[in-house]
Amino acid sequence: MSEKVTIYDIAEKLNITAATVSRALNNNPKIKEATRELVIKTAAAMNYKQNKLALALKSGRSNNIGVIVPRIDSNFFASVIRGIEEELYPHGYQVIICQTHESIKRENENLHTLVDAQVDGIMMSVTGISDENDSAFRNVLEKNVPLIFFDRSKHIDGVSSVTINDFKGGYLATKHLIDEGCRNIAHFSGDQSLDIFKNRFLGYKQALLDSGLDFKEEYVIYTKSSVDAGKDAVDKLLQLETPPDAIFSSSDFAALGAIQELKERNISIPSEFCVAGFSNEPFTKFMELSITSVDQSPLEMGRMSARVFLEQVDKTDTIKIEKKVVLAPELHIRKSSTRTNF
Amino acid sequence: MSEKVTIYDIAEKLNITAATVSRALNNNPKIKEATRELVIKTAAAMNYKQNKLALALKSGRSNNIGVIVPRIDSNFFASVIRGIEEELYPHGYQVIICQTHESIKRENENLHTLVDAQVDGIMMSVTGISDENDSAFRNVLEKNVPLIFFDRSKHIDGVSSVTINDFKGGYLATKHLIDEGCRNIAHFSGDQSLDIFKNRFLGYKQALLDSGLDFKEEYVIYTKSSVDAGKDAVDKLLQLETPPDAIFSSSDFAALGAIQELKERNISIPSEFCVAGFSNEPFTKFMELSITSVDQSPLEMGRMSARVFLEQVDKTDTIKIEKKVVLAPELHIRKSSTRTNF
DNA sequence: ATGTTTTATGTAATCGATTACACGAAAGTA
DNA sequence: TACTTTCGTGTAATCGATTACATAAAACAT
Numbered sequence: 001m002s003e004k005v006t007i008y009d010i011a012e013k014l015n016i017t018a019a020t021v022s023r024a025l026n027n028n029p030k031i032k033e034a035t036r037e038l039v040i041k042t043a044a045a046m047n048y049k050q051n052k053l054a055l056a057l058k059s060g061r062s063n064n065i066g067v068i069v070p071r072i073d074s075n076f077f078a079s080v081i082r083g084i085e086e087e088l089y090p091h092g093y094q095v096i097i098c099q100t101h102e103s104i105k106r107e108n109e110n111l112h113t114l115v116d117a118q119v120d121g122i123m124m125s126v127t128g129i130s131d132e133n134d135s136a137f138r139n140v141l142e143k144n145v146p147l148i149f150f151d152r153s154k155h156i157d158g159v160s161s162v163t164i165n166d167f168k169g170g171y172l173a174t175k176h177l178i179d180e181g182c183r184n185i186a187h188f189s190g191d192q193s194l195d196i197f198k199n200r201f202l203g204y205k206q207a208l209l210d211s212g213l214d215f216k217e218e219y220v221i222y223t224k225s226s227v228d229a230g231k232d233a234v235d236k237l238l239q240l241e242t243p244p245d246a247i248f249s250s251s252d253f254a255a256l257g258a259i260q261e262l263k264e265r266n267i268s269i270p271s272e273f274c275v276a277g278f279s280n281e282p283f284t285k286f287m288e289l290s291i292t293s294v295d296q297s298p299l300e301m302g303r304m305s306a307r308v309f310l311e312q313v314d315k316t317d318t319i320k321i322e323k324k325v326v327l328a329p330e331l332h333i334r335k336s337s338t339r340t341n342f
Numbered sequence: 343m344s345e346k347v348t349i350y351d352i353a354e355k356l357n358i359t360a361a362t363v364s365r366a367l368n369n370n371p372k373i374k375e376a377t378r379e380l381v382i383k384t385a386a387a388m389n390y391k392q393n394k395l396a397l398a399l400k401s402g403r404s405n406n407i408g409v410i411v412p413r414i415d416s417n418f419f420a421s422v423i424r425g426i427e428e429e430l431y432p433h434g435y436q437v438i439i440c441q442t443h444e445s446i447k448r449e450n451e452n453l454h455t456l457v458d459a460q461v462d463g464i465m466m467s468v469t470g471i472s473d474e475n476d477s478a479f480r481n482v483l484e485k486n487v488p489l490i491f492f493d494r495s496k497h498i499d500g501v502s503s504v505t506i507n508d509f510k511g512g513y514l515a516t517k518h519l520i521d522e523g524c525r526n527i528a529h530f531s532g533d534q535s536l537d538i539f540k541n542r543f544l545g546y547k548q549a550l551l552d553s554g555l556d557f558k559e560e561y562v563i564y565t566k567s568s569v570d571a572g573k574d575a576v577d578k579l580l581q582l583e584t585p586p587d588a589i590f591s592s593s594d595f596a597a598l599g600a601i602q603e604l605k606e607r608n609i610s611i612p613s614e615f616c617v618a619g620f621s622n623e624p625f626t627k628f629m630e631l632s633i634t635s636v637d638q639s640p641l642e643m644g645r646m647s648a649r650v651f652l653e654q655v656d657k658t659d660t661i662k663i664e665k666k667v668v669l670a671p672e673l674h675i676r677k678s679s680t681r682t683n684f
Numbered sequence: 685a686t687g688t689t690t691t692a693t694g695t696a697a698t699c700g701a702t703t704a705c706a707c708g709a710a711a712g713t714a
Numbered sequence: 715t716a717c718t719t720t721c722g723t724g725t726a727a728t729c730g731a732t733t734a735c736a737t738a739a740a741a742c743a744t
Contacts, residue, residue: 004485006700017724022702032722052459053404054700057395057729063459064406064438073424078415085414085441094438094459096406099427117394117405117436143346227628256628263630283625286569286598288605348730359694364732374692396730399699690741698732705725712719 005048014042025050056118065309066114068098068107068124075281076298077125080150083302084123091310093120100127108136115139121146121309126154126194146312150305151296152194160312160323162305166196169294169329170203173248173276176292176331178211180339182246182274186219186237188230188254200250200278219244223254230257238265245273246337252277252284252293259289259336274337290334297327347390356384367392398460407651408456410440410449410466417623418640419467422492425644426465433652435462442469450478457485463651467494468536488654492647493638494536502654502665504647508538511636511671512545515590515618518634518673520553522681524588524616528561528579530572530596542592542620561586565596572599580607587615588679594619594626594635601631601678616679632676639669 007021014021016035023031024039056062067084069077085095096119098110107127114122122145134156140147141158149161177185187204190197201220208215218240223229233254237244249255255277259269267273269289276292277284284291308323349363356363358377365373366381398404409426411419427437438461440452449469456464464482468491476498482489483500491503519527529546532539543562550557560582565571575596579586591597597619601611609615611631619626622637650665 004700008700018701019703019725020723022700023723026702028703030720030722035722049454049458051399051700053395053399054729055702057393057399057699057731058701058703060729062395071424072414072427073417073420075415075417078420081439082413082415082441085439094440094455096436097423097427097439098436099424112391113436116391283628286625287628288630346730350730360731361695361733362693364730365693368732370733372690372692377692393730396699397732399701399729400731400733402699686744688741688743690739692739693737695734695736697734699730702728704727707724708722710719710721713717714715 004051005046006051007048010039010043010046010048013046014038060118061120062118063092064094064096064117064119065121065123066096066098066110066117066119068100068110068114068122070102070125070127071099072097076151076279076296079298080125080302080305083299083304084306085302087303087306088310102127111136111140115143115145119145121148121313123148123150123305123309125150125152127152146309148305148308148312150301152196154195158322160308160321160325162301162308162325162327163196164296164301164327164329166199166329167203167206169278169296169331170200170248170250171207172203172329172331173278173292173294174204174207175211176333177246177248177274177276177337178207178213180246180270180274180337183213184216184219184242184244185213185246185248186221186244188221188223188233188247188249188251188258190222190225190250192222197250204248223249223251225251225253227253227257227260230254230259231261232257234258234261247273247275249275249277252279252281252291255291255293255336256283256287259291270335270337270339274339276331276337280332284334285332289336292334292337293332295330295332297330301327346393347388348393349390352381352385352388352390355388356380402460403462404460405434406436406438406459406461407463407465408438408440408452408459408461410442410452410456410464412444412467412469413441414439418493418621418638421640422467422644422647425641425646426648427644429645429648430652444469453478453482457482457487461487463488463490463655465490465492465647465651467492468496469494488651490647490650490654492643494538496537500664502650502663502667504643504650504667504669505538506638506643506669506671508541508671509545509548511620511638511673512542512590512592513549514545514671514673515620515634515636516546516549517553518675519588519590519616519618519679520549520555522588522612522616522679525555526558526561526584526586527555527588527590528563528586530563530565530575530589530591530593530600532564532567532592534564539592546590565591565593567593567595569595569599569602572596572601573603574599576600576603589615589617591617591619594621594623594633597633597635597678598625598629601633612677612679612681616681618673618679622674626676627674631678634676634679635674637672637674639672643669 007018010021011018021039024036100107137156147159153161153163189201192198205215221233223233247258255275278294280293280295284293304325349360352363353360363381366378442449479498489501495503495505531543534540547557563575565575589600597617601617618634620636622635626633626635646667
């Protein structure tokens with residue numbers, strides 16, 4: 001069918017050289033106006049499309065950026081990606097998606113593949129299982145590819161990051177539970193080698209101390225981010241000598257599991273027991289017993305990551321800019337923790 | 343820092359030519375074993391990485407595929423993309439994401455951008471607003487880029503598709519409501535210029551007729567896929583002379599809105615009124631009053647789309663294969679429509 | 685020893701664009 | 715008129731890989 005049209009085809013038809021065609025199409029000032037118009041008209045007539053691969057090879061810029069996330073089918077990550085895509089679209093960048101499924105091996109593979117594919121930048125949320133081998137990250141930086149962490153970040157020189165203030169998020173949620181009258185507040189945490197979980201935990205702890213409440217080690221449960229994990233965790237907590245009367249969960253899914261388990265045991269929420277989650281997943285709002293949760297403004301996080309990338313991408317390679325953006329978390333107070341005004 | 347290493351650098355170091363290096367790295371049989379080993383070792387030592395852009399330009403294949411969806415932050419589309427990515431990962435393809443936000447203009451732009459970027463294939467869910475201008479699609483096909491529609495499909499020669507049997511989905515849900523004793527079943531539909539909504543509607547209608555129930559035009563409401571739209575629709579329906587006693591909604595979000603509005607009016611579900619949705623969004627399962635919904639197996643849809651692409655991509659350009667895969671919908675019966683066993 | 689086949693490697697074109705440099709023609713200057 | 719600029723275009727290198735073709739060397743046959 002329609003074979004690919006190149007600038008050589010246009011040149012041949014007009015009896016000029018490809019260089020002239022290229023200049024005409026690129027608005028090079030040193031070209032006769034008549035020639036420019038003729039070339040542009042002919043190019044359109046022949047349905048010419050610039051071959052982006054040739055351009056990419058020549059210029060060394062692919063106009064692709066890579067995004068690595070644990071998985072795409074979670075509202076949080078999907079929303080971040082949406083923000084990235086929307087911010088980058090007007091600048092002509094395409095977004096390549098990679099999933100790690102929480103595997104370090106996969107994460108390293110993805111990093112290498114993206115660098116090999118000559119992406120102009122990489123934005124990612126690092127995967128949970130920590131190892132001290134930063135070689136894949138350093139490889140990216142050595143190739144002068146801007147690297148930006150969002151949400152789940154690691155401390156690596158030369159890497160910018162866009163996160164939320166997880167400490168504050170944890171603090172706000174816990175303080176709110178205290179204000180509602182809860183006195184024995186448990187916490188669901190995640191892999192604390194990740195800053196996000198560490199900081200949410202620290203915010204939780206600080207809120208307790210600031211209010212003169214004891215911090216109890218046995219109230220901290222490490223759960224996966226799943227409904228079942230939340231159920232199991234409640235099961236454990238209720239076997240304690242002094243069972244808690246509230247949970248601040250680092251995961252909305254675990255919070256949901258907790259609520260389901262509590263209901264099953266006829267513990268009424270919020271009068272006997274309050275629950276707050278983290279991430280503001282859509283379902284927390286939809287439930288009849290809507291769930292209090294900390295919003296991470298994923299859309300804004302994606303947009304901001306893209307903006308940080310755009311700032312870095314055109315800077316001279318020698319100067320390493322390292323920007324740390326911290327967004328404010330927002331507590332959405334809902335029925336699962338509101339004793340006062342319902 | 344570490345400047346890019348090319349096969350020429352390796353050749354120079356070993357006093358051979360780039361051609362030999364290339365052959366050694368590509369397991370070309372006509373190369374001395376000793377040379378091959380030496381080249382491979384040296385390449386590794388120099389941290390050589392093949393430049394995929396150069397390869398892409400030479401071979402005409404970018405190893406990128408494009409995916410166009412209305413938006414990425416919906417569980418359905420994100421899950422389809424997950425399926426596509428997982429299936430294509432072992433084959434070395436990267437997935438480029440584009441969003442249309444339901445805009446035809448954006449859809450056409452995306453199609454052109456992807457073709458210009460030399461993707462090896464495009465998978466997409468067409469956007470709602472129908473127009474009869476297929477030129478952007480034809481442009482893709484003329485460039486011999488495999489095009490595959492998933493879920494929301496259009497009738498265009500040469501385009502394969504992976505959909506579910508929406509008729510059956512509509513039929514199953516409606517039949518179930520009838521079996522639960524509902525006699526006046528309303529339907530929330532979407533833009534019926536899209537086959538998916540048309541077919542769900544037809545399935546609904548057929549189920550009514552097969553059970554000897556009347557089809558009433560005023561029971562069909564065209565809603566957007568949102569909670570508020572569902573509320574408004576219920577408001578309309580309850581003003582009818584004979585208000586319905588059930589709703590089969592083409593959207594889970596509208597179904598949720600309907601439930602919220604019905605509760606507000608103290609109409610009890612499922613005893614007085616039953617509701618079934620479509621898509622099996624995660625929240626339908628999470629609700630205390632869980633919502634009956636038709637599952638579209640998005641993961642499998644994505645996987646299947648990828649497989650259809652893989653089948654087509656290596657075929658000779660001249661033969662146009664057009665494959666239509668139709669997956670079976672699965673009705674998940676939950677509390678919002680179950681009068682019998684709860 | 686001579687001719688033939690095989691093997692391993694080099695040469696150079698190619699993919700499709702951009703661009704430094706060269707150069708002839710036109711325009712401007714004295 | 716002769717000399718310098720300016721203008722517009724052509725020539726050819728370049729980005730980094732692959733590969734058809736050529737060729738020298740080695741292996742083999744007689």
